[in-house]
Amino acid sequence: MARKKQTDDQRAARREEILDAAMHVFETQGGIAAVSFRNVAAKAGISYSAPYRYFTDKDDLLNALRARAFRWIESEMKQAMKSKRSATAKLEALARAYVTAGVSCPDRYELMFFELDNTDIARNSLELRAAKNDALGVCTDVIIEGQESGAFSDHLDPLVASHLFWTGAHGLVSLEVSGQFVMGCTIDQLIAPLFQTLQSQILNSENQDSHTIAANG
């Protein structure tokens, strides 16, 4: 029994070793394109087919890498929040940290969102789903905190509100990272108005059901 347990640990350690190698290849060899079983195995010092004992698929391996990336961006957000006290400040810090992290590490961001080999979310490993939920949870928690303290309006479900922030942040990073902002419009011009808009409109109680927008005059 104890024996069995130990071999499980060893197994997990080996898996982690392979993941380390994969991460190293990913970071140093130029992103996702460089991550092949043969490449990773070579870096880990094992034969090219050995990783199949630890990952069913290439997608399985990539999912594990994705999970790491989500944990990383989660920690970036938490780090940026640490010095802030109010929910408003936390929310802004978190959002800016997300964008900064994504923009400054485009390879990781690409890994997280731009490789949907199989859209089959059911195949998403529990590991990845958990990491993703935890990352989004950072935002959701701050919004809950703000609503409970009365700093934010509660006319929106915290989950919906955090999804809205995520949508904005992801749209920003995604378009920037894939080089879509052209014609003299930079991401720096967009960050402020976007988050300002999201904060004021979503977290304030006014205008919560004005479906048609009146022209100003």
Next chain:
Amino acid sequence: MARKKQTDDQRAARREEILDAAMHVFETQGGIAAVSFRNVAAKAGISYSAPYRYFTDKDDLLNALRARAFRWIESEMKQAMKSKRSATAKLEALARAYVTAGVSCPDRYELMFFELDNTDIARNSLELRAAKNDALGVCTDVIIEGQESGAFSDHLDPLVASHLFWTGAHGLVSLEVSGQFVMGCTIDQLIAPLFQTLQSQILNSENQDSHTIAANG
């Protein structure tokens, strides 16, 4: 001269033929993964290396396909706008059409944004860049129209404003298409508050420089 022009047309026609074959493979064989030179060439009835006379790269071929996709989503937006008169109605119709198109054709949307083999935008074909600009231009033009008619505030550059809309719409579609909305939050819950927010806050003149958001109370 006329002779020369005609052979150019023939060449362009062949190129279009190959693109048609590529599009067919893309649509019927399961998206981007199925588009290989060999596959496309087989569908076009030529040998597997012949497309190299018309496309320098696989990326070159994909760029041409991407251009078609952008033209398509542009026409979808214009179609949806046709019945609308006011700039406000046009803007809403355009935004919804963009989201609907993207969500209902995830393969095409993936093609447009999720395959940045080379982030080198300089290599983006003129064809693609033009198609992209035209698609975004639909939104920019409506905003200009709204600003000129006084329906929208002009405190934002129309280009920046349209980029903001694009950011929101793309964030929405991108997250939806890659299956990120989980835990009981659907895209339908997000569309209305997001666009309502963008419209009212960005296109109204109030709150244009309230950098810190006051707590409501």
Next chain:
DNA sequence: CTTTTTTGTTGACAGTGTTAATTTAACAGT
């Protein structure tokens, strides 16, 4: 008609993901 340029074909190379067969190593039971 000859020469040159443009198209299309085939063969080849270096990779890839993945599976099957096979060897190596570590454990359990007697």
Next chain:
DNA sequence: ACTGTTAAATTAACACTGTCAACAAAAAAG
């Protein structure tokens, strides 16, 4: 210690892929 059993790791092989070089066919230019 010698089994038998099970897991781990390796190698060979298959069916692909993008890409290029060598070559044949055809068309255009002179």
